[in-house]
Amino acid sequence: TKGYFNASEPENVGRKVDDVDFEVIEGRIRYRKANMPKDYWLNPNTGSSGFHDGWFYPGDLGRLDDEGNLHLSGRADDLVNAGGAKFNLLELDMWLRDANLFDDVATFTFLNDGGEQAIGIAFVSNQPPIPEILTKRIQDFLPNLNPALILRLKELPRNKLDKVDRKAIESMAAAVK
Numbered sequence: 001t002k003g004y005f006n007a008s009e010p011e012n013v014g015r016k017v018d019d020v021d022f023e024v025i026e027g028r029i030r031y032r033k034a035n036m037p038k039d040y041w042l043n044p045n046t047g048s049s050g051f052h053d054g055w056f057y058p059g060d061l062g063r064l065d066d067e068g069n070l071h072l073s074g075r076a077d078d079l080v081n082a083g084g085a086k087f088n089l090l091e092l093d094m095w096l097r098d099a100n101l102f103d104d105v106a107t108f109t110f111l112n113d114g115g116e117q118a119i120g121i122a123f124v125s126n127q128p129p130i131p132e133i134l135t136k137r138i139q140d141f142l143p144n145l146n147p148a149l150i151l152r153l154k155e156l157p158r159n160k161l162d163k164v165d166r167k168a169i170e171s172m173a174a175a176v177k
Helices: 089-098 131-141 166-176
Strands: 012-015 021-025 028-032 060-064 069-075 079-082 085-088 104-111 117-124 149-152
Touching: 021 060, 028 060, 069 089, 079 117, 085 089, 089 104, 089 131, 104 166, 117 166, 149 166
Parallel strands: 117 149
Antiparallel strands: 012 069, 021 028, 060 069, 079 085, 104 117
């Protein structure tokens, strides 16, 4: 895509360009163009690289509007279905931050004892919330969501780009269970 950043529409990242085939299928973005690589340089295609049948799937979610503008809405790996509640972990993270309950917070998934996907909340705070109050506040936002684990940390693990490392939190949660 090409375009200019507009602060009033931060999810709008621009219009698609003519020499790239670009599609949004069930919210998932994919694109291809002539002479595009089939996998990452010096990294053999393992089947999970994002390259499939001549298309590249970057893992982003979004939509195209009527004028051809791409609006990003998150990452596919942040989309969760846990106990009948379907939502985006990033959206829940932002809502929890806006609720001012914690100094820092991130949600994550893990497999519960029954082998089902469950939701956990990792937080940093000098004043830990009362679990019942936290659960009520979350259910005000997502009525079907019951966090299965609430994990207090000194700090949230982050990657080199300063994004929350949900896999690291999941590993920490497994050690606590």
